[in-house]
Amino acid sequence: MLKIERDILGKNNARAAENRAWLRARGIFALNLVSSPGSGKTSLLVRTLQALGGRVPAAVIEGDQQTEFDAERIRATGAPALQINTGKGCHLDADMVARALPRMALADGSLLLIENVGNLVCPAAFDLGEAHKVAILSVTEGEDKPLKYPDMFAAADLMLLNKVDLLPYLRFDTARAIDYALRVNPRLRVIRSSATSGEGIDEWLAWIDAGLAAAHASARRA
Amino acid sequence: MLKIERDILGKNNARAAENRAWLRARGIFALNLVSSPGSGKTSLLVRTLQALGGRVPAAVIEGDQQTEFDAERIRATGAPALQINTGKGCHLDADMVARALPRMALADGSLLLIENVGNLVCPAAFDLGEAHKVAILSVTEGEDKPLKYPDMFAAADLMLLNKVDLLPYLRFDTARAIDYALRVNPRLRVIRSSATSGEGIDEWLAWIDAGLAAAHASARRA
Numbered sequence: 001m002l003k004i005e006r007d008i009l010g011k012n013n014a015r016a017a018e019n020r021a022w023l024r025a026r027g028i029f030a031l032n033l034v035s036s037p038g039s040g041k042t043s044l045l046v047r048t049l050q051a052l053g054g055r056v057p058a059a060v061i062e063g064d065q066q067t068e069f070d071a072e073r074i075r076a077t078g079a080p081a082l083q084i085n086t087g088k089g090c091h092l093d094a095d096m097v098a099r100a101l102p103r104m105a106l107a108d109g110s111l112l113l114i115e116n117v118g119n120l121v122c123p124a125a126f127d128l129g130e131a132h133k134v135a136i137l138s139v140t141e142g143e144d145k146p147l148k149y150p151d152m153f154a155a156a157d158l159m160l161l162n163k164v165d166l167l168p169y170l171r172f173d174t175a176r177a178i179d180y181a182l183r184v185n186p187r188l189r190v191i192r193s194s195a196t197s198g199e200g201i202d203e204w205l206a207w208i209d210a211g212l213a214a215a216h217a218s219a220r221r222a
Numbered sequence: 223m224l225k226i227e228r229d230i231l232g233k234n235n236a237r238a239a240e241n242r243a244w245l246r247a248r249g250i251f252a253l254n255l256v257s258s259p260g261s262g263k264t265s266l267l268v269r270t271l272q273a274l275g276g277r278v279p280a281a282v283i284e285g286d287q288q289t290e291f292d293a294e295r296i297r298a299t300g301a302p303a304l305q306i307n308t309g310k311g312c313h314l315d316a317d318m319v320a321r322a323l324p325r326m327a328l329a330d331g332s333l334l335l336i337e338n339v340g341n342l343v344c345p346a347a348f349d350l351g352e353a354h355k356v357a358i359l360s361v362t363e364g365e366d367k368p369l370k371y372p373d374m375f376a377a378a379d380l381m382l383l384n385k386v387d388l389l390p391y392l393r394f395d396t397a398r399a400i401d402y403a404l405r406v407n408p409r410l411r412v413i414r415s416s417a418t419s420g421e422g423i424d425e426w427l428a429w430i431d432a433g434l435a436a437a438h439a440s441a442r443r444a
Contacts, residue, residue, distance in 0.1 A: 066369060067369050090344050117343065125310070138362065151287070
């Protein structure tokens with residue numbers, strides 16, 4: 001079983017490297033959004049696209065076992081969205097993304113937001129070719145998740161501590177949650193966010209803008 | 223890959239059938255609690271054990287990728303708990319439970335609560351030998367989860383719609399969530415619950431009591 005797992009991950013990594021080269025050549029900044037189901041990823045993406053207001057070309061790949069719900073929510077903002085249904089599968093993989101990319105008519109220099117299947121375990125192991133994994137942790141989920149699901153928080157470069165508008169109604173220790181996340185990954189950047197109140201959206205957009213600038217510079221050098 | 227998957231599930235099902243026979247012979251009523259991470263499973267188990275107050279012997283198996291946190295929370299109630307860490311694994315399997323059972327000194331006629339790894343995908347496919355899967359859906363997760371992760375809600379016999387104390391602070395359509403769950407599984411029983419307010423705990427305990435009575439009757443017939 002270990003050999004099969006290594007083969008699968010090895011093939012996935014090769015395909016992810018192809019995706020990364022493809023994206024880099026076009027100056028496209030791609031993010032892989034990972035979290036539990038119901039952490040608020042789609043609402044956050046909708047708010048992000050509205051805040052961007054078309055000043056950056058942006059597109060979304062949506063991963064879910066079933067339904068086209070999330071892609072429909074994204075399209076309502078005016079942004080193009082491609083839905084991948086994984087069926088029994090618990091994560092997106094690099095090949096699914098590779099097959100999606102040429103179908104999306106992505107503009108050079110654009111932002112590509114990939115919303116993975118809601119799952120704190122399996123997507124951690126599968127590189128899609130993204131620039132960064134962004135882990136979303138909702139404050140309704142409890143402080144202990146980074147220690148209980150460490151692979152995901154170790155694999156991410158940014159954690160959005162989301163739904164902070166609900167903090168007054170919860171017993172949730174924000175400092176402890178961040179401390180746990182930093183124990184697993186000391187270089188993790190953390191932004192507190194809420195799609196409902198708008199808290200943290202400017203900081204998140206500034207982080208995206210810095211990534212876009214780096215992607216554009218990298219494409220010019222290539 | 224399909225053949226390997228069938229082999230894994232076939233072996234798991236055989237082991238689960240052994241677990242089920244072992245539990246049945248002892249009149250032990252076993253539940254497999256499945257949900258997203260952070261749906262409130264452990265808090266609900268703590269409240270359940272406190273409400274039972276020792277009138278039924280109860281024990282807990284806790285599944286997490288890492289940490290002993292949940293088992294410690296359970297032991298604080300006075301109930302015995304065994305923690306299984308799955309490492310890279312995204313679900314408990316029947317063999318893990320088979321190896322745990324003889325180590326637990328379970329009383330005949332007792333209640334065994336198995337808290338699976340928080341994951342709405344992978345645990346759906348793995349029978350552990352339980353009497354029922356119980357799906358916990360927190361109202362913070364959004365109404366659409368039963369349609370987006372249908373295998374889990376199809377595999378469950380009971381859905382606890384949890385954290386209902388937070389409904390005043392959320393946009394969550396309870397009727398729609400239940401409608402979606404029943405579309406996937408028309409025979410699903412639904413109880414609205416909150417470990418914080420205690421809502422639904424009596425109804426949940428009555429459901430457990432009925433299951434215990436059936437398990438005891440079945441053991442006597444065997």
